[in-house]
Amino acid sequence: MPVVRFYRDGEQIAEIDIAKGNSVMHGAIVAGLNGIVGECGGEMVCASCHVFVLSHGDEIPELSPTEDEMLDFTVETRQPCSRLSCQIKMTDKLDGLVLGLPKAQV
Template sequence: MTKLTIIAFDGTRFELDAADGSTVMENAVRNSVPGIDAECGGACACATCHVYVDDAWTETVGGPHPMEEDMLDFAFDLRPTSRLSCQIKMTPALDGLVVSVPERQG
């Protein structure tokens, strides 16, 4: 299992064990993290699973692909570290990943 920390907008930390190959969004939904709506179920067809990748992890996680970039246009309070959590697959290289949930989704 890979460690994943999701910080809700109110500062609540969700310390999760994430299966390799699962997405950040799947883990957030499974653990009832507030603010991750995931209306499209992970199809990269909305921006309701928007998160901010912690600065220490942005290079390892990498940037969004073109389809994700298009969807991020609909995200609230877009930042350079913005990603859709449905597009971040957990791997051993992401052990310890930290992401934060924005104040609201788009």
């Protein structure tokens, strides 16, 4: 399974195996990661699964207009590398993905 590494404040806080085809949000919630809320269950209406893509950005599909709009509603200020983890589906190419977590989601 592809591995995702999660960082907060420059320190790695988790390394999670997430099955291909699953969203990063789903994998993080199943693993009990503190930092991904996913209030809407991945329906892209809450922005509580905000992450900062620190590696493999070229392997993730472009933002949809809806995701782009939702990123304007994140608790922590949106950055150029901001994404919603519910929209990042795991593939072999994303093995080793590194994501930063915001200080707060809600």
